[in-house]
Amino acid sequence: RTKTQNFCRNEYNLTGLCNRSSCPLANSQYATIREEKGRCYLYMKTIERAAFPRRLWERVLLSKNYEKALEEIDENLIYWPRFIRHKCKQRFTKITQYLIRIRKLTLKRQRKLVPLRRKIERREKRREEKALIAAQLDNAIEKELLERLKQDTYGDIYNFPIHAFDKALQQQDAESESESDAEKEEDDDEDTDKREFVEADDSDLSDFEDMDKLETSSEEEQEEEEEVEKKASHSRSKGKTPLKGPARRKRPYIEIEYEEETEPTTKTKAT
Amino acid sequence: EKLAARKKRRKEREALGDNAPPKAVPKTIENQRVYDETTVDPNDEEVAFDEETDEFAPYFNRQTVPKILITTSDRPRGRTVRFCEQLSTVIPNSHVYYRRGLALKRIIPQCIARDFTDLMVINEDRKIPNGLVLSHLPDGPTAHFRMSSVRLRKEIKRKGKEPTEHVPEVILNNFTTRLGHSIGRMFASLFPHDPQFIGRQVATFHNQRDYIFFRFHRYIFKSEKKVGIQELGPRFTLKLRSLQKGTFDSKFGEYEWIHKRREMDTSRRKFHL
Numbered sequence: 001r002t003k004t005q006n007f008c009r010n011e012y013n014l015t016g017l018c019n020r021s022s023c024p025l026a027n028s029q030y031a032t033i034r035e036e037k038g039r040c041y042l043y044m045k046t047i048e049r050a051a052f053p054r055r056l057w058e059r060v061l062l063s064k065n066y067e068k069a070l071e072e073i074d075e076n077l078i079y080w081p082r083f084i085r086h087k088c089k090q091r092f093t094k095i096t097q098y099l100i101r102i103r104k105l106t107l108k109r110q111r112k113l114v115p116l117r118r119k120i121e122r123r124e125k126r127r128e129e130k131a132l133i134a135a136q137l138d139n140a141i142e143k144e145l146l147e148r149l150k151q152d153t154y155g156d157i158y159n160f161p162i163h164a165f166d167k168a169l170q171q172q173d174a175e176s177e178s179e180s181d182a183e184k185e186e187d188d189d190e191d192t193d194k195r196e197f198v199e200a201d202d203s204d205l206s207d208f209e210d211m212d213k214l215e216t217s218s219e220e221e222q223e224e225e226e227e228v229e230k231k232a233s234h235s236r237s238k239g240k241t242p243l244k245g246p247a248r249r250k251r252p253y254i255e256i257e258y259e260e261e262t263e264p265t266t267k268t269k270a271t
Numbered sequence: 272e273k274l275a276a277r278k279k280r281r282k283e284r285e286a287l288g289d290n291a292p293p294k295a296v297p298k299t300i301e302n303q304r305v306y307d308e309t310t311v312d313p314n315d316e317e318v319a320f321d322e323e324t325d326e327f328a329p330y331f332n333r334q335t336v337p338k339i340l341i342t343t344s345d346r347p348r349g350r351t352v353r354f355c356e357q358l359s360t361v362i363p364n365s366h367v368y369y370r371r372g373l374a375l376k377r378i379i380p381q382c383i384a385r386d387f388t389d390l391m392v393i394n395e396d397r398k399i400p401n402g403l404v405l406s407h408l409p410d411g412p413t414a415h416f417r418m419s420s421v422r423l424r425k426e427i428k429r430k431g432k433e434p435t436e437h438v439p440e441v442i443l444n445n446f447t448t449r450l451g452h453s454i455g456r457m458f459a460s461l462f463p464h465d466p467q468f469i470g471r472q473v474a475t476f477h478n479q480r481d482y483i484f485f486r487f488h489r490y491i492f493k494s495e496k497k498v499g500i501q502e503l504g505p506r507f508t509l510k511l512r513s514l515q516k517g518t519f520d521s522k523f524g525e526y527e528w529i530h531k532r533r534e535m536d537t538s539r540r541k542f543h544l
Contacts, residue, residue, distance in 0.1 A: 036428070128482050133481040135477055140444055140477060141500055146496065
């Protein structure tokens, strides 16, 4: 409903507005253009057939050619009031234009709207939350990572003394202490060359121990003596790490980025 | 009333001492899950044979290196764009391309020509990403997911930096059935085969009750039995809607699995993945 005019609900209306001049009920001589399945028809109503509602509207198929169709409208509506003729042609033009647009659109991809069902949506959301809680992702991930560590998928990057290994090594230690001492010194030198396993700086660099092993382990061959050595020093440093426990967590995450840059410089210092 | 019953039970247990019956396991949905006959047995020969001859074989035999194309539906909104960028940092060797009205059917031959192995289309609705179409390109299966609960990196409470360029590890959890197995392989084929452990990053796809949760973490081993993880990278959850045999084709494709709501959502304890 526009400000000044109503819309006419009659389907045979020519303009769509409710006026005295464009109402099919009010005028006994009337014509409209309507289209069905892409073909346009001209509907006409004359005063002679007012008594026969069934034959009231006469239908003429218009040609597909735009100009020809306009001529047909003209010849059918010859001697009809100018208003009706003009409006008919206007309506016909509009209709053909939108038909063309429809045909073009169907060629392109069309967006299919699938309605979401609210109940289902809510149900899914709730189920997802519950699944999330049931999943306990953090724990699962941690477990998986530890599993992989145990199964040695990481190779020798991380050197943590495993308990069984510990016991075996302890036995070996007891037996061959003197040997290991001698070898320890050799290993010491190697260690200071390859990685900054500087015992003097244990307090500060106890955090760095693990990082260093990360970076440089690819070169090293793991022999039992070295592990023993590491284990010994590790157990020494373990006394210190609990202190750094809470602080430790924050540091690695920030410093890991700088590791690779500072390493070469410190390496040269050591050598 | 329940409290009273529980107290009574506890007293009985204490009274019996060593002869007490073992503690009852609480019933969870996972426990009560309807047994799915397509569960994969690790030693199943048929499955192993299938896997050698299916479309992921070249990847698992290390013949192809994954190269991924990430794109969106038309006119992506800001959130989706940012999400695409973050995804591309998470997945190594991936590229984001915008789509100005290009038909998917025409994109696919182009991708194959340019040697991409996977195509990911993030569908968007009302300014948030809500769907994901993942198709393995050289004529591989296409999976269509509904994506929900997308968190961008700045929305996650963490203190970490952005994911580096190292190849992350992949964890696939809980993909038990045959269908789940194939989807799991599909995810695995997105990432290059050799993770760089220096990077200490891990991408996790965890399946729980048919919802696949994706997380991206950085881990550190504090000691031999303790690991700390820190979440960086976006997170989202996926729910599988359909799996098609060939590449994306909505009309003529052969569907291997579609989620039919009426049939499949009847029981609360039945899951398909």
